[in-house]
Amino acid sequence: MLTYNTMRPRLPLPEYGRTIQKMVDHCLAIEDRDERTRCAYAIVETMEKLFPKVKEHPDCRQTLWDHIVRMSGYTLDVDFPVEITGPEALEAAPGRVPYPGRFMRRRIYGKTIELMIDKAIEMPEGPERDELSLLIAEQMKKMLCAQTSDYISDARVFDDLAEYSHGLIRLSPETTMLHEYKIIAPPSGKKKKKR
Numbered sequence: 001m002l003t004y005n006t007m008r009p010r011l012p013l014p015e016y017g018r019t020i021q022k023m024v025d026h027c028l029a030i031e032d033r034d035e036r037t038r039c040a041y042a043i044v045e046t047m048e049k050l051f052p053k054v055k056e057h058p059d060c061r062q063t064l065w066d067h068i069v070r071m072s073g074y075t076l077d078v079d080f081p082v083e084i085t086g087p088e089a090l091e092a093a094p095g096r097v098p099y100p101g102r103f104m105r106r107r108i109y110g111k112t113i114e115l116m117i118d119k120a121i122e123m124p125e126g127p128e129r130d131e132l133s134l135l136i137a138e139q140m141k142k143m144l145c146a147q148t149s150d151y152i153s154d155a156r157v158f159d160d161l162a163e164y165s166h167g168l169i170r171l172s173p174e175t176t177m178l179h180e181y182k183i184i185a186p187p188s189g190k191k192k193k194k195r
Contacts, residue, residue, distance in 0.1 A: 012071050020047060024071045037078040043068055105164065108147055109140055117164045133169050137161055138178055145181040154178045
């Protein structure tokens, strides 16, 4: 009868494969501590040879020894060359990633535009602030054009910019004109038939 991997016990670190796992199991079965230590060192050398990229990391020896201990079910008793990390540190779930709960008035512009507008408000009035305000308005129009195929007026963009900046940045459609953006449809991916 054939044995499939689904019938075999699950591997703690499948990236090393069943052969390395069998080596670790054999190492655990050795009763002499000195012989078991030599066997563990040989397994770590084999792991280094099978995965040469691991040598690029500064703490590669620590990682390999932590992996061999993990593969043994934290029961390997040898003379370790490094301090072994315990199971509570290796198998602990990562902490929750904090997600900013910041409210966005219009998701179409995104958070980056809001941050850029905040920076522009902090700047002293002058040509640099005017240039940054114009660049922000251009980006806002680009984003609106990417979402809709309708004509986007400059007045709409300027109104949104004034609303975002609480009236501190005001551009006029009579004195300032934004570029006209045309969104080109992506290629359909279908090949044309040759005649």
